[in-house]
Amino acid sequence: MSNPVVTPSTQSILPGTVYPGAPDHHHAPTALPKGFEAQADELITHYPVSKRSASLPLLHLWQETFGYISPEGIAWIAAKLDLQAINILELVTFYPMFRQHPAGKTLIKVCRTLSCAMAGSYALCDYLRQECKVGEPDAHGLATSPDGKYSVEFVECIASCGTAPVIMINDDFHENVTQRRADELLLKYK
């Protein structure tokens, strides 16, 4: 009997162990949104020589859709590309931009590249972590508060080096962020 977790054509994904050593979690999506598989198929057409090259685009699609890469996502993408789960898992663990856990409701990204670092982004990130009570970052550098309200992470240059330090809160961009400005922003995103 085929396992619906690893059958790419299915629109339903059952939670459960999908590959040996998969982390236990309770956030597995139960259904792919309408059009998701069509989007994945379209992305794969960009790589006619080897569909394996669609691994990263499919991982981005999965994370944009579900917020993180679950074990079910790893298994689904692997099956879709005729690969083993380990081929996808190694990408997820290698690239820091992929998350294996859901981020908090408010996701704060702090630029740590040169201009922002020189303008104090490390101290700013420490301050934000403290104010949001997010604790220590996980292996992907994401720190999330126990109530799931906030996540804070470092990112590389977000292309506004002249107005450092720069942060993003969800999809909003904020420049010249001092600790005082950070306080105002946290009130706004409370």
Ligand code: FES
């Ligand atoms: S270095 Fe931070 S935006 Fe470029």
